[in-house]
Amino acid sequence: MKNMQTSGSIVVIAEHFEGEIRPITYELVHFAETLQQFSPAPIKILVLDERAETLAKSLARTTGKDVLGLRAPQLAQYNGQVYTSILHEILRDHPPLYVCIGHSSRGSDYAPGLAMRLKAACITGVSALSVQEDMICFSRDVYGGKINADMVSNTETTVLTVQPGSYGPAPDRDLPKGNVCLKSMTVSPQTSTTLSTTPFQTSDLDFSAARVIVSAGRGIGEEENLELIRDLASVIPQSVVCGSRPVIDLGWLTYDRQIGVTGATVTPDLYLACGISGAAQHVSGMKGSGFIVAINTDPMAAIFNLSDICIVEDLKTFIPVLLEALSNKR
Amino acid sequence: MKILVCVKQVPESEAVVSIDKDAGWVDVHDTSVFRMNHFDECAVEAAVQIKEAFPGTTIHIISVGPERSEVVIRRAIGMGADHGTHMVTPGDGFVDPSTLAGWIASLSEASDADLILCGAMSEDLMQGQVGPLMAEYLSLPCATAVVQMTIMPVGEGVHVEREIEGGYREAVALQLPALLTIQTGINQPRYPSLSKLLRANKLKLNTLYVDAMEDSAPLQGVRRVTLPRKLREGVFLEGSASQKAEQLLTILSDRSFLTVL
Structure with missing residues (x-):
């Protein structure tokens, strides 16, 4: 157990689902390795699960890091209170420098509460690191990605949630596998219980066949303007219409067409972003696209920072002009 | 049942924002429109x-x-809420989320509530922290990103569904009192009714004054703000709408996404 002490270390909390390690876990390891360059400290991975052994061994092998598997019967499903209570018990007497958690639906659920119990600052949605005047700064998007804020922590331990897609997986190296340690935990009764985890909507939509995605955002304004997006898609071969969260929330497109953190991640050859502001939640689902064209009325829209071609126009007037110009050529 | 709802005023997503003179925080241009955070x-x-x-x-x-930001409280009352408290801050500067959560948690309306509802995050700062931190202050069970909720018969609490990645939902049972953070898509918010808005505009709100500057030990702070890095070249097309359309067609056909004659 000695080498599994978390005091002064950089702790990564692994994320897993249905027996599989989630990609964000490897991104967190990469993030932790980057952080290590500024703040030399050992990296320890913690994995919480009903049994934990298989996951812990797999992580130690693939990352080369020391892994502590924490097991409890209550961990058969994710529960925020159970996570917070177990992690607090493990970390409180051996305060790490950093606790790195995915900025996912689960990570964002327990990270703030855990931070408060550890008397730690919690900085969420971190997408980059830098050092300014000897202080480590954690960059995060504010104002829909129009501005970047460099945050600093004033506490001994800092809890960080890392935006998915900001760090690729740690580069492959031939590393000796890390040590594995397993620990059984007892959890007192909780005031919240996870009942089930179920798929709620399945889809036959196959994005891998789509060469082009024409995507609608809040900027389309009215549901009838979705017709413009469909008209545009109809003249582009191998294209599919998708949207950002606000359009799906309004019921204008079905959930299977949502691009972003809680929807699909796509990498078409061409992504045509129409009226999309470019908030981090959406960007993480499409930034790997081959060529990105954005149409938006707001010249400061964050989407323009990752676009190849930027068009400051109102899509409601621009798309008809574009379609007209195309039909004149055909 | 007593419900407390936390609301925030945010600038419209198209608002013109800039970096203030010492790069310490964000200036929202005064012509911008402010409204209630959608969450x-x-x-x-x-x-x-x-x-x-x-x-x-x-x-x-x-x-x-x-x-x-008083107007968003009146709007919420116009939608059907009963009373409101406005904690007035001197400006728009960054406030440590744990400081903010502590302020709200100290209200009797928070400690007396059977249910506290917050948005899953604010559209401007996108931290998603004030809700879960308040739950921790008040030792309440908490579920975030709630897309469905059912109040159960007395004594059985509240059942919710949280949205998680990959099209899955997590069903959670929470005892009351509880705190939930609400994800968009759970409902379509109504417009305030005229009669309720008239009442809301006459209603006297509880007003308290708070100042983050008096917080001697914030857990985190803003070192500086910058414009985001450009990840791609980002060529802005110039000219009239039809000139831009012509340029775009050329670009798309050169890359064989379209065929034009």
Whole structure:
């Protein structure tokens, strides 16, 4: 157990689902390795699960890091209170420098509460690191990605949630596998219980066949303007219409067409972003696209920072002009 | 049932924002339109739906922000809430989320509530922290990103569904009192009714004054703000709409996404 002490270390909390390690876990390891360059400290991975052994061994092998598997019967499903209570018990007497958690639906659920119990600052949605005047700064998007804020922590331990897609997986190296340690935990009764985890909507939509995605955002304004997006898609071969969260929330497109953190991640050859502001939640689902064209009325829209071609126009007037110009050529 | 809903005023997503003179924080251009955070609007709607289903329910609204943010409290009352508290801050500067959560948690309306609803995040700062931190202050069970909720018969608490990645939902049972953060898509927030808005505009709100500058030990701070890095070249097409359309067609056909003659 000695080498599994978390005091002064950089702790990564692994994320897993249905027996599989989630990609964000490897991104967190990469993030932790980057952080290590500024703040030399050992990296320890913690994995919480009903049994934990298989996951812990797999992580130690693939990352080369020391892994502590924490097991409890209550961990058969994710529960925020159970996570917070177990992690607090493990970390409180051996305060790490950093606790790195995915900025996912689960990570964002327990990270703030855990931070408060550890008397730690919690900085969420971190997408980059830098050092300014000897202080480590954690960059995060504010104002829909129009501005970047460099945050600093004033506490001994800092809890960080890392935006998915900001760090690729740690580069492959031939590393000796890390040590594995397993620990059984007892959890007192909780005031919240996870009942089930179920798929709620399945889809036959196959994005891998789509060469082009024409995507609608809040900027389309009215549901009838979705017709413009469909008209545009109809003249582009191998294209599919998708949207950002606000359009799906309004019921204008079905959930299977949502691009972003809680929807699909796509990498078409061409992504045509129409009226999309470019908030981090959406960007993480499409930034790997081959060529990105954005149409938006707001010249400061964050989407323009990752676009190849930027068009400051109102899509409601621009798309008809574009379609007209195309039909004149055909 | 007593419900507390936390609402925040945010600038419209198209608002013109810039970096202030010492790069310390963000200036929102004064011509910008401010409105209620969309996530919070969904939280107010969820509370009003509970009130409609369970007569005798009262809804209290809390907002922390500068003088102008009072209008979002009145709007929430116009949607069907009963009372409101405005914690007035001197300006729009960054406030440590744990400081902010502590301010709200210290209100009797928070400690007396059976249910506290917050938006899953604010559209401007996108931290998603104030809700879960308040739950921790008040030792309440908490579920975030709630897309469905059912108040169970007395004594059985509340059942919710949280949205998680990959099209899955997590069903969670929470004892009351509880805190939930509401994800958009759970409902379509109503417009305030005229008669309720008239009442809301006459209503005297509880007003308290708070100042983050008096917080001697914030857990985190803003070192500086910058414009985001450009990840791609980002060529802005110039000219009239039709000139831009012509250029775009050329670009798309050169890359063989389109065929033009």
